[in-house]
């Protein structure tokens with residue numbers, strides 16, 4: 001899990017990133033269409049479902065084109081019979097006049113091939129009853145649910161309503177999978193924590209035991225992790241355990257990290273994986289990794305679970321900043337990262353109780369102006385190239401396995417002038433305008449919505465190790481130079497923000513939290529605290545893990561990687577993913593908020 005390279009190299013690397021994207025021929029459309037709408041026979045089917053509460057509801061509409069291909073745009077229409085009032089739509093422009101509603105597909109998805117579907121949604125208010133519309137039209141023709149010339153009188157309308165105030169029916173795809181759900185506690189991680197607490201004892205041991213019941217991510221970090229290993233249960237066993245943790249009608253949300261792309265961790269060594277682009281890695285990724293995962297997750301037995309898939313940390317971000325490195329260049333030129341991510345999104349989005357969150361690195365990696373929009377462009381085009389287009393993701397996650405804080409409470413204005421200079425010019429920030437994840441994610445959210453993603457997308461932050469508490473935590477900022485001011489006030493006490501491995505001084509961050517602020521679905525713990533980022537010396541292994549000097553506490557990084565500072569990594573660290581007791585002890589001791 002590397003962080004980044006210097007801002008200067010970021011700019012030069014960007015150019016190759018964009019040209020390769022063009023070379024891949026990625027386009028925004030998600031449906032291939034032929035035919036001419038003006039002379040076409042139109043026939044269609046509409047599925048309409050709602051999740052409602054006492055004063056409002058979210059509607060989801062899927063239109064299937066059963067007639068000739070549509071090339072030049074589609075509009076779905078219906079009439080409400082009550083006082084429903086549309087407030088906001090996504091994946092279509094949804095407008096209402098009186099009781100009549102029209103939903104027009106976005107410009108980048110005007111085509112609807114024969115047999116193809118388009119899904120869009122909207123939020124609306126209502127009072128009294130909320131009857132489903134009796135009929136729908138597609139480009140003015142009433143949808144009968146069958147293809148011409150056969151006609152039937154039945155409109156295919158499926159209405160799923162929930163009793164006011166009750167949770168949505170199990171298995172339905174909700175806007176925020178964390179809302180109203182209980183997080184799955186990985187028994188394997190939990191028992192590591194309980195053992196650590198017992199061996200530590202005292203006040204620290206008792207603090208450790210208090211976090212043992214926290215929901216953390218399960219990393220499917222190799223093909224063998226799907227079936228399970230000697231020490232870690234496999235995917236089915238996790239899902240069975242998640243089912244067993246359900247109580248009453250509260251759904252369980254279980255989080256899995258999809259992490260096995262060919263040429264994985266292409267800019268670093270500590271989390272290199274088992275698949276290589278040059279050894280048919282993309283086909284193996286699809287058939288031996290994603291397909292088996294999707295087959296298990298699609299088992300109807302697990303339909304009541306909400307399964308969150310964290311898609312490929314660091315992959316697309318490495319294509320923005322690190323294509324000067326051979327493995328990243330290959331991941332880009334071969335199309336392996338983009339196509340692998342698209343394949344994962346397609347397979348997993350097809351399962352209605354799976355929720356895709358795509359990784360967007362963190363503010364200290366993609367926050368620079370020269371990186372942020374190119375990253376949004378690459379990620380958006382990747383998503384739009386999937387079968388379901390913009391609907392294939394539920395949102396994004398930042399700070400996965402990193403240490404950048406949610407907020408810098410004493411450094412809130414990057415343009416604050418100190419000694420005649422803007423704060424963001426401080427050495428630690430290198431002109432990056434984003435000092436923390438909440439500002440970065442908000443900027444990312446806005447950029448994604450502007451690029452055509454639905455406004456219903458939600459952000460996640462991995463807060464597992466970004467707490468920065470303990471006695472060294474500052475209580476304010478002061479000083480007459482930007483460096484003095486920034487260094488006195490920042491809670492992120494890394495020697496450089498490019499330091500990413502087993503950071504000394506870090507603490508547990510905010511505990512998993514649902515809907516912490518608008519457009520944020522949750523704060524989550526994806527990197528299980530106590531699991532190493534990488535070994536501090538070379539350790540032979542059969543996991544494909546390398547030794548990255550950024551995990552060696554005696555190593556000074558390069559100017560590019562971390563300004564030539566020491567790495568700030570803790571000594572005596574085991575391989576990435578292995579239990580690192582000393583780090584866990586420090587994370588608990590430096591937790592912010594403290595563990596009480």
Ligand code: BGC
Nearest residue numbers: 001219221271531533576577
């Ligand atoms: C490692 C994985 C591990 C994960 C969670 C990653 O850095 O490469 O093997 O499962 O961290 O600890």
